[in-house]
Amino acid sequence: MRQGTLLYAQSGGVTAVINATASAVIQEARARGVKVLAARNGILGALREDLIDTSREPISAIRALAHTPGGAFGSCRYKLKSLQQDAARYDRLLAVLQAHGVRWFLYNGGNDSADTALKVSELARERGVELSCIGVPKTIDNDLAVTDTCPGFGSAAKYTAVSVREAALDVAAMAETSTRVFIYEAMGRHAGWLAAAGGLAGSGPDEAPQVILLPERAYDEAAFLAKVRAVVDQVGYCVVVASEGIATADGTFVADAGGGKDSFGHTQLGGVAAHLAGRVKDQLGLKVHWTVPDYLQRSARHIASKTDLEQAQAVGRAAVRLALAGHNGVMPVIVRSSDKPYRWKIESAPLAKIANHEKKMPASFIRKDGFGITDKARAYLQPLIKGEAPLPYGPDGLPKYVTLKNVGVKKKLEPFDA
Template sequence: MATGTLLYAQSGGVTAVINATASTVVQAARARKVRVLAARNGILGALREELVDTTRLSAAEVRGLAHTPGGAFGSCRVKLKSLQEDRAKYERLLAVLRAHDVRWFLYNGGNDSADTALKVSQLAKEYGYPLTCVGVPKTVDNDLAVTDCCPGFGSAAKYTAVSLRECALDVAAMAETSTKVFVYEAMGRHAGWLAAAAGLAGEGANAAPHLILFPERTFDEADFLARVDAVVKRVGHCVVVASEGIRTADGSFVADAGGGTDSFGHTQLGGVASHLAGRVKDALGHKVHWTLPDYLQRSARHIASKTDLEQALAVGRAAVECALAGQNAVMPVIVRSSDAPYRWHVDIAPLDRIANHEKKMPANFIRKDGYGITAAARRYLSPLVAGEAYPPYGKNGLPLYIEPKLTLVRKKLPAWAG
C-alpha cells in the first residue's frame, strides 16, 4: 500500500466538469487506500494551510460531485512567479506539504497551473523531498498545449452551440418588425475555440451564426459593418458571434475594460458584444440585441457534453495512477485516434511541453474570409459536444447539485503572513 498523502487543488476559472475530475481523483485514491486532502481555494488554500479532509466526505457526496458544476473545494486566480521571484511562497508551500506528509500533488488547471506544478516539482527535487507533481488538464478555452482537447471545453462548447441555435431561431422570428442584428459574446482571450463552437449551430451561408469574429484574425470594423449590412439585406437578420479577445490592427483589445490586469497578467476584458452592438446601431441604424453569457458558458452542467464528462473522469483517474506510479512533472492528456468514429485515449505528457504554451485555432479551421469555420473545424468540434450527461433532477424541477460540508484538517504551522 502506498504511504503518504495526496493533495488535490483546483485552479483558475472552474468548469461544468472539473468537479467530476475531483470526484474520480478521490475515488481512485480511496481505492488505493491513499488519503486525499484538497486545498481550500486552490493554491491560496495550500499556502494558508487550509486543507480539506476528504475522508470526511461520504461516498454519496463524492459521487455527487461528478454532476455538480463549480469548484467544490474552491479555486483562485493566484499565479506563483518564478522560483527566484516567489521563493518564499514556494518554500512555504513545500513546508505545508512536508507538514502533512504530502507525497503526491495534483494541480487541476490550465497553462499557468501546469507551470506551477512543474516549479513545485523542481523545488522539491532541490530540497530532496520525495514529491510527485502531476498537472490535471482543465480549461473552457481549450488552449492547453499537447492535449487534443481539454476537459471543460466540450461542455462549454455544447452550451454555446445550443444557446446560439436557440437565440438564432428567436431572432429570425422577430426580425421583420424587431431585432435585425444579434451579437453573442464568447469567452476566448487569445484563442477562438468557443467562438468556433458556435459555428456548429448551423451550416450554409444563410444559417446562423452568419459572422464569427476570432482573436486569431485582426478585427476590421469597416469590413465587419459592411458584412453585417449585407447579411441583413440577404437574410433579413444577422447573428454575430464575437470572441472577447478580438483585437484591432494595432494589437489592442476591442473589449479592453480598463480594469488593469489580474494576477495571471491577463488584461481585464468585457463588453465586446455591447461595443459591437453600439457600432452597428450607430453606423447602420439596425435594431440590435446582444448577450454576454460569461460564467454561464462554463457553469452549464445541465447541458454538459457526455464526451466531456467522460474525459474529465478519465484524466482524474489517470492523474492518480501516474502519480502513485511515480511519474513526476507530467500531465494526462487526451489523444484522438479517429474522427469518425470518434476514438480517443489518455496518454501522459511532460509538463515542460505544456507549461506556458498556448494552443490557438489552426489556420485551416477558420474560413478563408475569416468569418466562419471550415469542415475541418466541424470534424474536430462535433465529437466534443456529442452526447448528453444530464444531472439528476428533483421534484422542484431543478438539478440536484450538492454542496458538501468541508472539514479542514488541523493546522501544524504558523499562520502564513502572505
C-alpha cells in the first residue's frame, strides 16, 4: 500500500452522477492500494474532523454508488474565504489532514470548490506540507471554465429535454379548450446552459419550446409577451423554458426571492415561472400552467445520460491518477475532439484557470431574436444527452439505490467550531 491516505469530499448541489465519480475515485484508489477517507458533509466534515472510512464498505456497495443519485457522504454549501480572512479554518484543515496522514485531497464540486482546492494547494506548498490537492468537476449548471462540459450537466440536460418534450405533447393536446401557455423553469443563475438544453425537445420553427429565456440576454417583458402572443396565434399554444437567472437590462433578477444571500454569497432565486405566468395571464388573458422541477433536475438518475455517466467516472479515475502522480492545484477536464462522431478525452488543467471564472453560453449559441438556440448549440448539446444508463429495479418497481454505512474514524484533535 502506498504511504498516505486520500481524502475525498463533495461540495455544493449534488447531481445524478456525482456518486459515480465517488465510486470511480474509491475503486481506482483501492486498486492502487490507497485508503480513502470521505469528509461527512463536504468541507464541514473536514474542518470538524468528521471523517468516514470508506474501506468499511464492501465493493458491491461502492459499485452501486455509480447508479445512486444524491451525495453518498453528504455535501454542503460552505465557502472558505481568503487565506488571510479564514486563516484559522485553513490552519485547522491542514491540521486535520496531517493528523490522518492525508497526502491527497480531492474536492468534487463547482467553481467555488475549485477556488477552495486552489487555496489549500497554495497554502500546503507555502507551508512545505506534502499534499496534492485536486479539484474534481461537477455541476449541472455547466459553467466551469476550461472543461468542455461538467459531469452532472448531461443528465440534467437530458431530463430537461425529455420533460419539455413530454409536457409539450400534453399542452398541444389540451390547447383548444384549456392551457395555451406552459412555462418550465430551469436552474441556471448566470449561465443558461440548462435552459438551452430544453431547446433540444424540438427542432422545427413551430415545435416546442417556442421560447427560451436565457440569462445571457436581458429580459424585455414587452418583447417576451409579444413573442408569446405571436406563437399562440400561429401554433395554438406556446411552451416557454425560462432560466431562473434571467435579469432585466439593469441586472435585476426577475425572480429575486427576497431571501437574502446563501452561504456562497449568491442571491436566493426562485419563482421566475410563477412570475412570468402571472404576467402572461394578466397581460394576454391566456390560461397558463407552470412548473419548477428544481431538485428533480439534478436527482433524476433514472433518466441519466450514458455520456454523462462515463465522463463522471472518467474524471474520478483521472483525479486519483493525477494525485498519486504528484500533481497539485489541477483538475481533470473534458476535452472535445470532435462533434461527429462525438469524441472526448481527459486532460489536466490548472485550477488557477478554472477558479473564479464562469463559462456562459457563447453568443453564437443563441438565436438572433434571443428566444432560442442555434444549430451550433445543438451540435454542442446533443452528444451530451445521448445514451441511456440503466440501473437495477427491485420487485417494488423502484430503483435499487444504495445507502452506505458511513462509519466514522476516531478523532485525534480537539473539537473545532466550523
